[in-house]
Amino acid sequence: MERYSWPGWVVKTPLKSPPAIFQRLVLIGFRGSGKTTLGKELARLLGWNYLSTDEWIEARTGCSIADFVKREGWPRFRLIEREVIRETAEARQAVIDCGGGVVEDPSNMETLAKNALVAWVDAPLEDIYQRLRGERNRPLLSAKDLRADVAENYRRREPLYHRHAQVYVNTSENPVEECCRLILEELRRASVQAGQVAGAGAGAGGRSRK
Numbered sequence: 001m002e003r004y005s006w007p008g009w010v011v012k013t014p015l016k017s018p019p020a021i022f023q024r025l026v027l028i029g030f031r032g033s034g035k036t037t038l039g040k041e042l043a044r045l046l047g048w049n050y051l052s053t054d055e056w057i058e059a060r061t062g063c064s065i066a067d068f069v070k071r072e073g074w075p076r077f078r079l080i081e082r083e084v085i086r087e088t089a090e091a092r093q094a095v096i097d098c099g100g101g102v103v104e105d106p107s108n109m110e111t112l113a114k115n116a117l118v119a120w121v122d123a124p125l126e127d128i129y130q131r132l133r134g135e136r137n138r139p140l141l142s143a144k145d146l147r148a149d150v151a152e153n154y155r156r157r158e159p160l161y162h163r164h165a166q167v168y169v170n171t172s173e174n175p176v177e178e179c180c181r182l183i184l185e186e187l188r189r190a191s192v193q194a195g196q197v198a199g200a201g202a203g204a205g206g207r208s209r210k
């Protein structure tokens with residue numbers, strides 16, 4: 001099945017009757033905010049699959065995002081991104097690391113939010129800029145220089161990240177382990193609240209957005 005041809009996909013301990021909710025952890029946030037580092041660590045801690053929409057797009061197009069965008073342009077990239085996200089809909093026991101622009105298409109978020117806890121991975125603008133400065137593999141989105149590009153796109157997306165996430169972590173304020181702990185606590189809290197996991201008293205984890 002197409003959706004199981006994800007790079008590195010392994011079906012882990014299949015559940016007899018998988019609970020319908022919170023079997024997916026979706027990471028959103030601006031490029032350079034630390035989604036990939038957190039996503040891999042969260043998948044390791046949970047024993048879930050790590051799925052990167054960017055990796056899947058690269059596998060599908062057969063080239064890097066930078067080369068693809070240079071050749072075909074952003075609108076074509078967004079179409080493929082939307083297709084890939086549609087294919088994540090059935091993924092369970094998965095941490096889904098999303099490209100920074102997924103929030104700009106409401107249909108992406110509708111798909112991603114199903115059966116999922118959505119976490120916003122964030123960092124201050126200046127830190128994002130400094131992290132991206134040394135990289136060559138992320139093509140500019142709209143402006144001509146990186147600082148303006150980060151500022152302009154972050155400003156437009158910030159309210160969208162805010163709207164779609166249930167938990168917030170800041171990777172400049174907290175080390176990786178703490179960010180993961182906050183997200184996992186929120187996943188547990190939400191699961192307990194939904195009656196999915198036995199046990200009570202799991203404290204609120206990260207800064208809950210609800």
Ligand code: S3P
Pocket residue numbers: 029030031032035054065098099100101102138139141
């Ligand atoms: C993008 C972010 C990138 C990648 C593409 C577009 C964006 O992913 O999807 O270059 O629109 O912000 P990361 O957020 O993982 O860098």
